[in-house]
Amino acid sequence: MSRSKRDLRSGVPLWLQRETPSPAAALERNEAADVLVVGGGVSGALVADAALQAGFSVIAIDRRDFVRGSTPASTALLQFEIDEPLTALSEAIGEADAARAYWRSASAVSHLAGRIADLGIACGLKPRDTVYLPGDVLDPRALAREATARARIGLRSRYAEAAEIKAMTGIEADGGIVSSGCAELDPVRLTRGLWRSAMARGARLFAPVEATDVEESRSGVTVATAGGQEITATWVVLATGYELMPFVPMEGHQVLSTWAMATKPQPDRLWPSRALIWEAADPYLYMRTTPDGRVIVGGEDEPIDDDDKRDALTAKKVAAIGRKLKARLPELSVEPEFSWAGFFGESDTGLPTIGTPPGLKRTFAVMGYGGNGVTFSAVAAQLLQRAMIGLADPDADLFAFKG
The missing domain is CATH 3.50.50.60 (FAD/NAD(P)-binding domain)
Structure with a gap:
């Protein structure tokens, strides 16, 4: 076997x-x-x-x-937010089970942070907010409903208007969800x-x-x-x-391919909040900063489980990720200093x-x-x-x- x-x-x-x-x-x-x-x-x-x-x-x-x-x-965005929005997960498995899943994820972030502290592991753990931007999966109105659903069960999420999103991230967007209780680290x-x-x-x-x-x-x-x-x-x-x-x-599961890159250090050009950022889009873009001032950005996921086919697309995918980053944050240098590809798992829920x-x-x-x-x-x-x-x-x- x-x-x-x-x-x-x-x-x-x-x-x-x-x-x-x-x-x-x-x-x-x-x-x-x-x-x-x-x-x-x-x-x-x-x-x-x-x-x-x-x-x-x-x-x-x-x-x-x-x-x-x-x-x-891994790009190590340590979030309680699940790929499936709470509103959609509630429709798929029921409101009570969806609430349990989100709460279990939120408590796991806190548990892991505590365990890292107890063991004295130096891994760059930093508390961060996340900003969830509108996309082709959830538009601003749907994001507002999602924020309400989360707040209703006690999660630390709220809807923010365009001006606050711009102030936090430097990105022009018609609102978004801001969630607290997340973090970043070096995996x-x-x-x-x-x-x-x-x-x-x-x-x-x-x-x-x-x-x-x-x-x-x-x-x-x-x-x-x-x-x-x-x-x-x-x-x-x-x-x-x-x-x-x-x-x-x-x-109920499939293996996909994903791509990511890290820019050169540019601490003076980073967004003020250093929040973790991702989009309600398919494929979605996600990004974070590092302690030395880089931006890590990834996405462009495709249902490819063959490593040769994945690797043949790396240059094209990394270039596409760079263009998307530049479109959202024009002041950034998007030349990759590191780039990589990997497999990523997706489940129905x-x-x-x-x-x-x-x-x-x-x-x-x-x-x-x-x-x-x-x-x-x-x-x-x-x-x-x-x-x-x-x-x-x-x-x-x-x-x-x-x-």
Whole structure:
């Protein structure tokens, strides 16, 4: 049994300016732990942290190396806002469940910020507002209804008129939604910091190790590897992103391609609020600033799951992103100093899938698909920590595999 393999990203993400030695050792014999985490990105790191916090022993493996998959391709806009607007999500899954989903996302941002502080991880975490601009998905009138729906359930969102949007962002727009309680960070420094903390607390990291088969028994799970070794655990967590084991269903999800770039530092030209900015458009444009004064901007998503086809479009897509940025903020230099492409997951509801695939009881899969993948990784860590210690989570049904 093998999983889908992809070249998860290409180009040079801004976050990989500094190389660091691998924290992983070679897997030379059979191993055992309470929890085996398959995947060395941000989802795996947060789940490993939660498992250690609960008192479990942890082994983590990655078929490449740690922090070498999709995580460096993230632009790390840490938002509670879900790709599917609250008004649309309410129509799809019901008002009560949509409210639970948005509130769980909002609480995950706060939880993650607290965990970063507790562990002392220096990852450039900065509180930020977000500004959600009108587009072909939601016009200004629809955005006003969306803001009202959010405020009605207690979320920190409000509708702002054109003058305030201009003052915050420098962008001419007919209004927009301003939301508080969001943040930005460096996803690679976050993930490396989480793995360093995990190792300091006894976690064992092995790479390159490819999981080839998963077999459950009544008391645990055995994972076979391409090197011939086996790892046994009470619980296994598949945090493999867009490279899924064949028994993990993809219904309701698809893999797309996305592109991003970072400009040269230009702190004197940035918008005053440094807010995270995105559009209610398809495909949407999203942007943020960095501590050294760059603009990170991305978008142009397309339903392409072939890395060669994705990479062939990179120059064209990065140029298009630059033109869109220039049209909105003419004072900016839009020449890319870094540019990259990666895969991006989309679900029918904008929600991730987190839980046990059909027929399994001790093997969890984390499919943090959607625009706020880091936030969804924090949700996954909370859900799986509680599942492993035998506590029911009141929102587990929102994210569970269907059927």
